Amino acid sequence: MRERIDELACSKDAKERKMAISLLLSLKRKDAAEKVRSWIKSEEPLMRQTAILAVGELLKKGEGLEFLLKKAVEDESWLVREAVARALRQIGRHKIALDLLQELAKDPSPGVNRSTGDTIAELIKEGIISQSKLEELASSKLEGERRTAAFALRRIHNRGWEILEVNAINLLRKWASESLEKKWTAIYACKLIGKREPLARDIITRIDDAGVSKLKEKALREIAHG
Known part of the structure; x- marks a missing residue:
């Protein structure tokens, strides 16, 4: 069975990798x-990704494998770093979770930013992280952190969670x-929700700042093309 688990762990089929974790x-x-x-x-990124998702499950069972998550934050494959963000969603109250999320939010990969933002949104919902974290990320000088804030806000908005002091659109x-920086984050977030939210285009249109003009044009084009 162990050889079969190894085969499933590096499968290109996400369902088979999930089966590997169950086994x-x-x-x-x-x-x-x-x-x-x-x-x-x-050496196979998909197997390393499966390993990290399994670590999240094992940590919930009390297995001390935190060091693997810390090391994986620096993995050369964005798939593995993205898996860390997802694994942390399962152990949000663990002492290392917030520190690692802070590192992942800086990641240059939008895929990692997306999962990190989703995890932060989940932890805000659970009361583990405060709304001030969104403000902090949205005003960052780093694009990765601003994208992370935008993805977090998208998840909150799309799920219809009433967990912020003001709703996502008003924010x-x-x-x-x-x-x-916050204008940049607002445009990026509006681009993400624009297909579902008519008000997003209006918010982008009202922003008049040469510093974000290229992003503004790109966002409006993407929304227009659906």
């Missing part, structure tokens, strides 16, 4: 931990009238 969790804790350690050393309106 892994049926092993004895010591055997499961050893298997994860072997996966994380693989975007506020950002659109503040610093250059």
Whole structure:
């Protein structure tokens, strides 16, 4: 069975990789931990990604594998770094979660920013992270952190969660009238929700700042083309 688990762990089929994690969790804790350690050393990014998602499950069971998450934040493959963000969603109250999310938010990959933003949104919903984290990320000098804020706001808006002091649209309106960085974040977030939210285009159109003109034009084009 162990060879079969290895095959599933690096499959291109996401369902098979998920099956690998289920089979892994049926092993004895010591055997499961050893298997994860072997996966994380693989040259195959998909196997390393599966390993990290499995770590999230094992941490919930009390297995001390935090060091694997810390190391994976620096993995050369964005797929593995993105998996860390998803794994942290399962252990948001763990002491390392917030520190690693802070690192992942800076990531240059939009795919990592997306999962990190989704995780932050979930943790805001659970009361583990405060809304002030969105403000902090939205005003960052780093594009990765601003994208992370935008993706978090998209998740909150699309899920219809009433967890912010003001709703997502009003928060975007506020950002659109503040610093250059927040205007950038507002435009990016509006681009993300524009296909579903008619008000997003109006918010973008009202932003008049040469510093974000290219992003504004791109966002309006993408919304127009659906």
